[in-house]
Amino acid sequence: MSSLLTVAMPKGRIFQEAVELLRQAGYPLPPEFEDSRKLIIEIEEAGMRFILAKPMDVPTYVEHGVADVGIAGKDVMLEEERDVYEVLDLKISDCYLAVAGLAELKEHSVAPKIATKYPNVAAQYFREQGEQVEIIKLNGSIELAPLIGLADRIVDIVSTGRTLKENGLVELEKIREITSRIIVNPASYRMKAAVIDELVERLSKVVESKEEIR
Amino acid sequence: MSKPFVFEKPMGMRDTLPVLYQVKQQVRTVMEQEIRDWGYQFIQTPTLEYYDTVGEASAILDQQLFKLLDSEGKTLVLRPDMTAPIARVVSSSMKDVAYPIRLAYDSAVFRSQQREGGRPAEFEQVGVELIGDGTSSADAEVIALMISTLSKAGLQEFKVAVGHIGFLNELFVEVLGNEDRAEELLRFLYEKNYVGYASHVKNLPLSSIDKKRLLDLLHLRGGEDVLRSAEELTAVGGKKAISDLRELLNILELYGVQDKVVLDFTLFSHMSYYTGIVFEGYTNQLGFPLCSGGRYDQLLGEFGRSAQAIGFGIRLDYLLEALSAKEPLAVRTCIIFSAENRKEAIAKSRELREQGHSVVVQDISGIGNVDEYSSRFQDVIYVIGKSEKGEAR
Structure with a gap:
């Protein structure tokens, strides 16, 4: 076990904003950091080792303790329900989870079908609404499902709403707001308390100062 | 569903091959000896128990129980932990033995795994229960013995985080006024969701001073000085818990193990089982707590012989993973x-x-x-x- 703090970063949408935040918090990440195709990047000056994972997998790495800390969207946290500490809302990558469907929604008479990347979240949401639905798990391009008749409605994250609009879908219900979070492995939270507390402290200062500007 | 291949085992079940078996045996022997040296007596209980007794009383969640039916249609469980069976024994076969009773076990326990690998569904636990003694001396003895057992087993770098359920309950009821509202907050701690906790607190109809008290709780982790910060948060309710913890730390110092212990007031690993101090042990090599325990003063009552009690359990599978396994002596x-x-x-x-x-x-x-x-x-x-x-x- 090295003394570096292992941080699981989500590739894609959140990555750039998260890197920016870490830099603002005073962690010296080199400019070429973003361009690397490596999956593991060690940055001794920052005392950190970064692993680049699929966003949906970040909580898995952290739960098993191969990463001490991770950055994960609340959507992923809700879907995965991993046993990790969720310690700080970074307030980046704002979006929300919503139910959407065709403008003139024709409910399936036998069993309403929902297509989604988030089967657990969707199942729980509709249960809470008192509605029994059948869920079909997809891995991407969820908007396709109602267009082609695979499902009546979808549950997905919406940031600008453009994709929905361009495909003739309308938002029906908002489920909840989503932002990215710092998550921490329970063992690391105690064994590496000082380093992790400092990371959280520095990041929360950056987050707070941004809030004030807004 | 296709039939399993001949090499397949049910999800989460593992074989122990000769090398591991021997290492395990050595570690187990050292641990048992240490526990015996502290005057605890080992017992064994059946693998199967009734769902309505041990299954219900156990701290393990319902969905993690392996259930089956006996020939009369009664639901059975594979024992999910050893604490509930020991509570049953102490309240029945050993009901004439006066308290306090010191018992120990080294047994396989079973937890059904629904999701993925990396977590065994059957694993060995070594632990003790000290039943019928509610003193801080008992709390300290159990923690000191756990630390000593881990050290004897060869584990060097580890920490035991200690919290107090009484403090959380008292503080929340004191600030929020009733137990239902307190439970909402406890739920966030149980889910380890501090972000949710903080935003819930911010939306409560409370004074900013009370809000700050609840938010400051999340920072109550560390050494003895944390007790002072904790004292500032609570007017009356949590004082008892704080003095319990202070006494506990003093006794642990007598045992010479205080350097392994950190306080953590946010530790809340079960919604309703524990009643006083709680603890979990961690080491660098592992992502999961390798041992845990606490005071459970309600459990014995469910078996009809009320008693204050405290115990710990060490997971032998995690411990072996954390120990740099020595080459065992093979047949030469x-x-x-x-x-x-x-x-x-x-x-x-x-x-x-x-x-x-x-x-x-x-x-x-x-x-x-x-x-x-x-x-x-x-x-x-x-x-x-x-x-x-x-x-x-």
Whole structure:
């Protein structure tokens, strides 16, 4: 076990904003950091080792303790329900989870079908609404499902709403707001308390100062 | 559903191969000895228990229980922990033994795994229960014994986080006024969702001072000075818990183990089971807590013999993972004989075993490749052919 703090970063949408935040918090990440195709990047000056994972997998790495800390969207946290500490809302990558469907929604008479990347979240949401639905798990391009008749409605994250609009879908219900979070492995939270507390402290200062500007 | 292949086992079930078995045996022996040296007596209970008794009383969530039906249709469970069975024994077969009672166990427990690998569904737990003693001395003894057992097993770098359920309950009820609202907050701690906790607190109709008290709780982690910060958060309710913890730390110092202990007021690992101090042990090599325990003063009452009680359980599977496993002593000596020298070979093996060696006695006609087979041993004694003398190499 090295003394570096292992941080699981989500590739894609959140990555750039998260890197920016870490830099603002005073962690010296080199400019070429973003361009690397490596999956593991060690940055001794920052005392950190970064692993680049699929966003949906970040909580898995952290739960098993191969990463001490991770950055994960609340959507992923809700879907995965991993046993990790969720310690700080970074307030980046704002979006929300919503139910959407065709403008003139024709409910399936036998069993309403929902297509989604988030089967657990969707199942729980509709249960809470008192509605029994059948869920079909997809891995991407969820908007396709109602267009082609695979499902009546979808549950997905919406940031600008453009994709929905361009495909003739309308938002029906908002489920909840989503932002990215710092998550921490329970063992690391105690064994590496000082380093992790400092990371959280520095990041929360950056987050707070941004809030004030807004 | 296709039939399983012959090599497949049910999800989460693992084999223990010879090397691991031997390491495990060594670790287990050292741990049992230490626990016995502290005056705890080992017991065994059945693998199967009734769902309505042990299953219900156990701290393990319902969906993690392995359930089956007996021939009368009663629901059984594979024991999910040892604490509930011991509570049953203490309240029935041992009901005439006066408190306090010190018992220990080393048993396999079962937790059904729904999701993925990396977590066994059956694993061995070594632990103790100290029943019928509600003092801080008992709290400290159990924690000190857990630390001592881990150290004896060879684990060097580890920390035990200690919290107090009483403090959380009292503080929340004091600030929020009732237990339902307190439970909402406890739920966030249980889910380890501090972000949710903080935003819930911010939306409560409370004074900013009270909000700050609740938010500051999340920072109550660290050494003895945390007790002072905790004192500032609570007017009356949590004071008892704080003095309990202060006394606990003082006693742990007498045991010389205070450097392994950190306070953590946010520790809340079960919604309703524990009643006083709670603790979890961690080490650098592992992402999961390798041991845990706490005070459970309600459980014995469910079996009809109320008592204050505290205990710990150490997961042997995690502990072995965390220990840098030493190369175990394998069988080092082999006598390879041909049929006409059998008598001599057996006599020789008896002699060596009496001297304390592990010896394999192998008929040469039962081996395919003699060179390959003999290379597994450090000493090979051949007792072959008509010559009286064995040839060693």
